Amino acid sequence: MSASVNIALVIGSLRKESINRKFAEYIVSQMPDSVTIKEVHIADLPLYNQDYDDKTIESYERVRQQLKNADAVLIVTPEHNRTMPAALKNVVDIGSRPYKKSVWTHKKVAVVTASPGSFGGINSGLDVRKSMQMLSVQLMVDPEIHLSRATDSLNEDGSVSARTQKFLQGFVTDFVQFAGKSGG
Numbered sequence: 001m002s003a004s005v006n007i008a009l010v011i012g013s014l015r016k017e018s019i020n021r022k023f024a025e026y027i028v029s030q031m032p033d034s035v036t037i038k039e040v041h042i043a044d045l046p047l048y049n050q051d052y053d054d055k056t057i058e059s060y061e062r063v064r065q066q067l068k069n070a071d072a073v074l075i076v077t078p079e080h081n082r083t084m085p086a087a088l089k090n091v092v093d094i095g096s097r098p099y100k101k102s103v104w105t106h107k108k109v110a111v112v113t114a115s116p117g118s119f120g121g122i123n124s125g126l127d128v129r130k131s132m133q134m135l136s137v138q139l140m141v142d143p144e145i146h147l148s149r150a151t152d153s154l155n156e157d158g159s160v161s162a163r164t165q166k167f168l169q170g171f172v173t174d175f176v177q178f179a180g181k182s183g184g
């Protein structure tokens with residue numbers, strides 16, 4: 001691949017010891033040099049309020065600009081009560097407004113979920129996809145990554161197990177190809 005690719009990374013967990021952050025960090029470590037990846041920090045974002053649409057909220061402008069500048073967005077997220085965490089939904093909403101100024105339109109987006117449970121956070125992933133579909137993004141549909149029993153895929157020092165590393169390396173190859181593709 002020749003041209004550089006800009007990726008925005010959104011991590012749905014605000015937790016310091018987040019397992020999703022650990023998998024995201026591994027994914028980032030496997031990206032080729034042609035990829036620039038920047039995290040979109042979501043912890044400080046005020047809860048979206050439509051009254052803010054005609055105001056300048058600095059943190060809103062920051063994340064909107066970051067998402068806008070990215071060739072693709074990678075979301076790595078847990079599941080909270082069978083859906084995406086509120087902090088993640090908040091940035092989805094912030095990016096989608098003001099009306100007709102959504103930064104999500106035609107954006108390439110991939111979703112990875114991880115959970116200690118046996119369903120791997122799939123409901124969170126499906127709900128992210130549902131919102132993204134409504135926002136006219138280009139969703140990466142294959143492969144779908146939902147890491148179940150995900151704490152078993154982490155070594156004691158928090159590093160990703162060899163087996164899951166191999167699995168995620170395949171995802172990185174596919175994702176970089178998807179992100180670098182021009183047009184839709």
Ligand SMILES: Cc1cc2nc3c(=O)[nH]c(=O)nc-3n(C[C@H](O)[C@H](O)[C@H](O)COP(=O)(O)O)c2cc1C
Pocket residue numbers: 013014015017018019020021077078079080081082083114115116117118119120121
């Ligand atoms: C409020 C809350 C709701 C949760 N609901 C679910 C759930 O619906 N499905 C699931 O698989 N895990 C659920 N969990 C457990 C999370 O998967 C687990 O805490 C996981 O470690 C969160 O990811 P993180 O480590 O990246 O923060 C929930 C956790 C919290 C705090």
